[in-house]
Amino acid sequence: MMFWYDHDVSGWGWFAMSAGMILFWALIITVAVLLFRTLNRPQEHTHVPATPPAEDILRERLARGEIDEDDYQRRLNALRAGSVTKH
Structure with missing residues (x-):
């Protein structure tokens, strides 16, 4: 019965959760963009070296x-x- 009170999220808690969510989605979008660019890059290793x-x-x-x-x-x-x- 000791922890019934003071479990609500304060102003800093909301800020931390919001910043964490923004960073999480920024990371997901960055990974998706980098993966997309990597998969759509022309394959350079398939070219025959020029004589x-x-x-x-x-x-x-x-x-x-x-x-x-x-x-x-x-x-x-x-x-x-x-x-x-x-x-």
């Missing part, structure tokens, strides 16, 4: 000394003409 252009590869091979300037010019002309022949 460098053939002229860049040819330039790199010349810089490394794998081919000489004559071979570079011949292959570059063949690439630009569109008539690459396989060896």
Whole structure:
């Protein structure tokens, strides 16, 4: 019989409950928005990595000394003409 009185919520209690409810719904909405954005983002990992252009590869091979300037010019002309022949 000791606790029959003083169980009503005071002004600060109402404030705490209201703030708690606002924070709860803000958290729920934030999680929902982040989940929605994550699920609707285009999948970047499905893209095939871009290969460098053939002229860049040819330039790199010349810089490394794998081919000489004559071979570079011949292959570059063949690439630009569109008539690459396989060896």
